[in-house]
Amino acid sequence: MINESALLESQTLRDGVLERTDVLDRVKALSLLPDGMHVTTAMVAAYFEVAVKTLESVVEDHRKELASNGYQVLTGTPLALFKRASGIQSRSKALALFSRRAVLNVAMLLRDSEVARQVRVYLLDMEYLARTQPVENPASTDTASLDDRIDQRITHILGKTVLPMFNALIETSGEHRKELIALRAGVQRIERRLHQHHTRLQRLEGVRDDRPTVGVMAAMGAMNGRTFEHHIAKLLRRDGCTNVTVQGGHGDRGIDVSGLTAGGRRLVVQCKRFAPYLNITSPDVQKFVGAAKVLHTAEVALFVATCPFTSEALSIAAETGITVVHRGLLEQWSAGEPLEVLE
Missing domain, CATH: 3.40.1350.10 (Trna Endonuclease; Chain: A, domain 1)
Structure with missing residues (x-):
């Protein structure tokens, strides 16, 4: 099994698990802005229990990677529109926003945060379970459970093989860059839908003893x-x-x-x-x-x-x-x- 510290060093490994944003709430509740999609720098720092300056240092060192996963800084008209839509009261001329995906990305970059460490450990535990889950005889397996395992395997292949391949091609391709980005977006949509389907099946099945959970909220999330x-x-x-x-x-x-x-x-x-x-x-x-x-x-x-x-x-x-x-x-x-x- 990969050590959690490997996520700190390898962007390829980080890219492979960025769809698992549900892990954030399994470790600790993540408060969101009224738009239900974003958090500020201060909110991310509070979640990981680190100083704002520590988080800003991580952003400075990995801005390009974080930006590709939803980090953005609003100014001017976009900032004014966002404030109006979300009801945020702020006189700041710039506002840094993190998507849930970007927050998960931060969890794989922060070295001195116990919360971030727990997120990394939980991520790799889930990946390990997905890789090592035994294949049962389909003749004696419930159809929904079989579909669930197939969804997990396809999602795993998309995240670990197909998406990294597209990332590499996009980095090196000039002529077909736009087409490759569009294809990658399509694959990501399929991966998200499979993950959503997997989540719905878990909820329908109710609480299972073999489902990994962290804390009481994770147990309720499985109900x-x-x-x-x-x-x-x-x-x-x-x-x-x-x-x-x-x-x-x-x-x-x-x-x-x-x-x-x-x-x-x-x-x-x-x-x-x-x-x-x-x-x-x-x-x-x-x-x-x-x-x-x-x-x-x-x-x-x-x-x-x-x-x-x-x-x-x-x-x-x-x-x-x-x-x-x-x-x-x-x-x-x-x-x-x-x-x-x-x-």
């Missing part, structure tokens, strides 16, 4: 929607709630779990198991307010999500008495920290 609702019900019972019932499904009247708090107050819960790069928006919260307060006359209403909430959604929740359990708080709650509102 399907129904399993996640039962997990939240289990946490409620752990914290002293009674009459806890999972309601999710057709005819649930806008709630997923109901019960009574330890003090006997009427409790309802909305559960959203979204990808960590998505957001709960104000319409989501407004809809839950109506269900919780009007239809169910709840005294305690929890909106639990595996992703962040927009600032407007948080504001509406605060004004209407909805308790927001965002990704960070959910991780603490699942790890054993009780919710005070349930007392």
